[in-house]
Amino acid sequence: MNKHARKILGILLVFVTVIMSTQTVQAAEEKNIGESLPLWLCIPFAGMLLCIAVMPLIKAEWWEKNRKWAVIMWSLLFLVPFGIMYGGGAAVEHLVEVIIGDYITFIVLLFGLFCVAGNISLEGDLQGNPAVNVVMLFIGTMLSSWIGTTGASMLMIRPLIRANKWRSRKVQIIVFFIFLVSNIGGCLTPVGDPPLLMGFTNGVGFFWSLKLLPVMLLNVILLLTLFYIIDRRAYKKDLADGLRPKFKREKKKLRLVGAHNIIFLIMIVGAVILSGVLPIISSAFAKGPVICGVTFSIASMIEIAIILLAALLSFKTTKKEVRHNNHFTWDAIQEVAVLFIGIFITMIPALLILKARGADLGLTHPWQYFWMTGALSSFLDNTPTYLVFFTTAASMGFTTGVSTVLGYIPKVMLMAISCGAVFMGANTYIGNAPNFMVCSIAEENGIKMPSFFGYMVWSLSCLIPVFLIDMLIFFI
Amino acid sequence: MSNNIRPEEIAKRLYELDIKVYESTDSTMGKVFPAGKELTVKHMVKRIETDKRHFLKDATTLISNMINSLEDGNKAGEYRKELDDILKMIEEYSPYDVKPDSFSSNISNVKNRFSEKDHMIICIGREYGSGGHEIGYRLAERLGISYYDKEILKIASENFDSDVEALTKHDEKIGSQTFLDKTPFKFFGFSGTDSLYFAQCELIEQMATKSDCVIMGRCADVILEHAGVPRLSVFIGAPFEERVKHEMTCTDISKKKAIELVRKMDKERAAYYNFYTSRGWGHSDNYDMCINTACYGIDGTVDMLESMAKFAYGSIKK
Numbered sequence: 001m002n003k004h005a006r007k008i009l010g011i012l013l014v015f016v017t018v019i020m021s022t023q024t025v026q027a028a029e030e031k032n033i034g035e036s037l038p039l040w041l042c043i044p045f046a047g048m049l050l051c052i053a054v055m056p057l058i059k060a061e062w063w064e065k066n067r068k069w070a071v072i073m074w075s076l077l078f079l080v081p082f083g084i085m086y087g088g089g090a091a092v093e094h095l096v097e098v099i100i101g102d103y104i105t106f107i108v109l110l111f112g113l114f115c116v117a118g119n120i121s122l123e124g125d126l127q128g129n130p131a132v133n134v135v136m137l138f139i140g141t142m143l144s145s146w147i148g149t150t151g152a153s154m155l156m157i158r159p160l161i162r163a164n165k166w167r168s169r170k171v172q173i174i175v176f177f178i179f180l181v182s183n184i185g186g187c188l189t190p191v192g193d194p195p196l197l198m199g200f201t202n203g204v205g206f207f208w209s210l211k212l213l214p215v216m217l218l219n220v221i222l223l224l225t226l227f228y229i230i231d232r233r234a235y236k237k238d239l240a241d242g243l244r245p246k247f248k249r250e251k252k253k254l255r256l257v258g259a260h261n262i263i264f265l266i267m268i269v270g271a272v273i274l275s276g277v278l279p280i281i282s283s284a285f286a287k288g289p290v291i292c293g294v295t296f297s298i299a300s301m302i303e304i305a306i307i308l309l310a311a312l313l314s315f316k317t318t319k320k321e322v323r324h325n326n327h328f329t330w331d332a333i334q335e336v337a338v339l340f341i342g343i344f345i346t347m348i349p350a351l352l353i354l355k356a357r358g359a360d361l362g363l364t365h366p367w368q369y370f371w372m373t374g375a376l377s378s379f380l381d382n383t384p385t386y387l388v389f390f391t392t393a394a395s396m397g398f399t400t401g402v403s404t405v406l407g408y409i410p411k412v413m414l415m416a417i418s419c420g421a422v423f424m425g426a427n428t429y430i431g432n433a434p435n436f437m438v439c440s441i442a443e444e445n446g447i448k449m450p451s452f453f454g455y456m457v458w459s460l461s462c463l464i465p466v467f468l469i470d471m472l473i474f475f476i
Numbered sequence: 477m478s479n480n481i482r483p484e485e486i487a488k489r490l491y492e493l494d495i496k497v498y499e500s501t502d503s504t505m506g507k508v509f510p511a512g513k514e515l516t517v518k519h520m521v522k523r524i525e526t527d528k529r530h531f532l533k534d535a536t537t538l539i540s541n542m543i544n545s546l547e548d549g550n551k552a553g554e555y556r557k558e559l560d561d562i563l564k565m566i567e568e569y570s571p572y573d574v575k576p577d578s579f580s581s582n583i584s585n586v587k588n589r590f591s592e593k594d595h596m597i598i599c600i601g602r603e604y605g606s607g608g609h610e611i612g613y614r615l616a617e618r619l620g621i622s623y624y625d626k627e628i629l630k631i632a633s634e635n636f637d638s639d640v641e642a643l644t645k646h647d648e649k650i651g652s653q654t655f656l657d658k659t660p661f662k663f664f665g666f667s668g669t670d671s672l673y674f675a676q677c678e679l680i681e682q683m684a685t686k687s688d689c690v691i692m693g694r695c696a697d698v699i700l701e702h703a704g705v706p707r708l709s710v711f712i713g714a715p716f717e718e719r720v721k722h723e724m725t726c727t728d729i730s731k732k733k734a735i736e737l738v739r740k741m742d743k744e745r746a747a748y749y750n751f752y753t754s755r756g757w758g759h760s761d762n763y764d765m766c767i768n769t770a771c772y773g774i775d776g777t778v779d780m781l782e783s784m785a786k787f788a789y790g791s792i793k794k
Contacts, residue, residue, distance in 0.1 A: 114734075127666065236751060240698075241702075242702025243511050244674050277786070324501070325504050326505065327504075331545055442542055444542070446505075
């Protein structure tokens with residue numbers, strides 16, 4: 001951290017301390033902040049998103065060096081007014097809750113998968129063309145539900161990029177990878193995507209999500225067909241430009257170098273499942289040290305410890321050449337770590353408002369849940385969004401349907417909430433954790449990805465029609 | 477000032493920098509410019525000259541990302557400086573300040589196209605039944621150079637342990653998959669037609685750099701253009717009715733069958749050429765010369781092409 005950063009953090013700490021000392025009483029009296037929270041406190045979140053969307057376009061190099069300042073600025077622009085209005089204690093509590101409860105587990109999981117997947121390299125004469133890409137996307141999509149969208153994304157993105165290195169037009173490959181592998185594929189089990197894990201911890205059966213298979217298959221078929229058409233056109237243009245794969249008489253068979261890292265990958269997936277299962281087995285795992293009023297649960301600590309151990313073992317047991325081969329650098333994870341702390345902090349008011357007023361939205365039909373959960377999951381963290389609508393649906397007094405700890409939810413309604421939360425994370429780069437990582441890894445390896453809005457053009461034109469079909473077939 | 481900057485220089489320096497940076501990363505994930513030097517430089521120059529320099533901005537950003545990922549600080553500094561120089565050149569260059577030398581530039585003047593080190597390469601595209609095969613063969617004989625038509629398939633079959641008949645099924649056709657599992661190309665995961673196309677590309681480039689030759693069809697004109705090999709390209713055609721008659725005479729088949737065959741073959745060849753080159757098969761702007769053999773006959777056409785070859789290569793081939 002440089003001199004300026006230290007100075008600003010110092011000022012921030014003094015400021016927060018002053019606010020805390022004067023207004024903690026007011027904070028304690030505030031029972032439901034979300035209900036009285038003004039919408040303008042969401043401006044820093046919008047500003048944060050706008051910076052992510054616009055700055056790489058107008059001042060790319062400056063943004064690369066200075067994005068941490070933007071994160072600090074927008075975070076302060078939320079925390080300071082919030083502290084003044086509701087007390088420094090409340091501000092610190094929410095900040096700590098976001099960091100301990102959400103951010104640390106989020107970034108450690110991402111870090112672990114990033115490290116382990118970076119130590120696995122698929123080598124051989126695999127050359128990307130529309131058919132091969134469709135197969136690879138399909139494999140990745142199917143893997144997502146069993147090793148998580150992040151795990152499948154980190155595992156599959158490099159082989160896919162490497163296979164297509166001979167090509168020039170490959171943006172569509174990465175975009176559809178984000179659609180399918182980083183999002184839609186994760187809908188079948190609680191391991192696939194965190195919202196479903198949340199459902200599992202609230203009493204939804206582990207294999208209940210398999211009921212989403214028809215929806216997922218329809219989406220996969222539609223999107224892969226569309227992808228094939230787009231990729232074939234791009235492939236044709238590449239050939240017409242004189243590009244072609246290097247031909248070697250001696251063929252190399254496909255092989256997985258660093259295959260032992262699969263064990264560490266399983267370790268990480270196991271840690272995620274454990275973090276959900278342990279508090280159910282014993283409430284002792286839900287307890288832990290309390291920091292500023294926020295419990296850092298033993299289950300989370302176990303999860304973090306296992307993931308970090310897996311990452312360490314992966315590095316210790318894999319040759320450096322494998323990482324070089326994969327062009328492994330820390331840039332992608334650094335970028336995500338910096339930007340997402342800002343997103344998580346500035347997202348606080350939006351989530352508080354949603355939690356407080358979600359039930360007032362008057363949602364009664366599955367299709368309404370599908371779109372509302374989806375629209376909000378496109379920009380907010382999809383786990384709390386899922387939980388808000390899960391709770392709302394469970395509190396509607398249904399007497400039949402899927403039994404959860406909060407009450408009954410009709411099957412179709414829970415399907416709509418689950419699909420909305422999982423699928424529509426693909427609508428934006430920030431909709432789901434792996435989206436940004438995949439984008440960063442692609443850009444590190446010579447693929448110019450669309451801007452934030454450019455990506456949304458892709459998602460609006462390719463995904464929204466598919467989601468409309470989902471609604472018509474499954475949720476009306 | 478910008479007049480002193482040549483787009484070729486910008487393009488070459490950027491291409492070379494991409495290679496240097498990529499090699500320094502030890503990565504096997506792919507570089508920014510996946511194509512060969514000639515081709516990449518050509519595309520870049522086109523964009524610079526038409527003031528579409530924002531495309532280069534994407535490339536320089538990606539190269540810059542790769543430089544940032546280098547562990548060796550000294551190398552990174554050196555490459556960063558080189559990139560800054562290139563960016564300065566791109567900034568200073570103005571395509572509107574540059575005047576063309578003349579209408580007959582090096583590109584359009586066929587006499588200036590070839591140097592002493594170049595081989596005499598004549599690529600002939602042909603409509604089915606126009607006598608292209610015979611013309612190409614006789615022209616090669618007259619000029620005393622090699623002739624490649626189905627011979628390319630024979631070489632491909634020897635090189636890739638496959639039989640000629642299996643390859644023939646995919647020759648100048650698109651879309652067939654059955655070949656895939658019968659050849660070593662299966663590890664590539666490409667369709668049989670694509671695999672054969674890639675193999676033919678290699679062979680055509682090899683043949684064109686080894687000796688003088690006439691190459692029939694197979695997008696040879698465009699393949700060699702991409703490879704930066706100077707060549708003459710010719711398209712031979714004739715009115716449909718004449719070609720049907722020619723086919724009936726040569727093969728002794730009924731008119732109905734001849735019509736079907738000529739239509740089918742034309743369609744396949746056009747689809748093949750259009751697919752792999754994205755250009756119009758038989759469109760005059762893609763060739764140095766288009767000839768109607770119904771007007772000049774086989775011998776007349778051979779005479780004309782011989783004169784054309786001597787005109788183009790006259791000063792360098794005795």
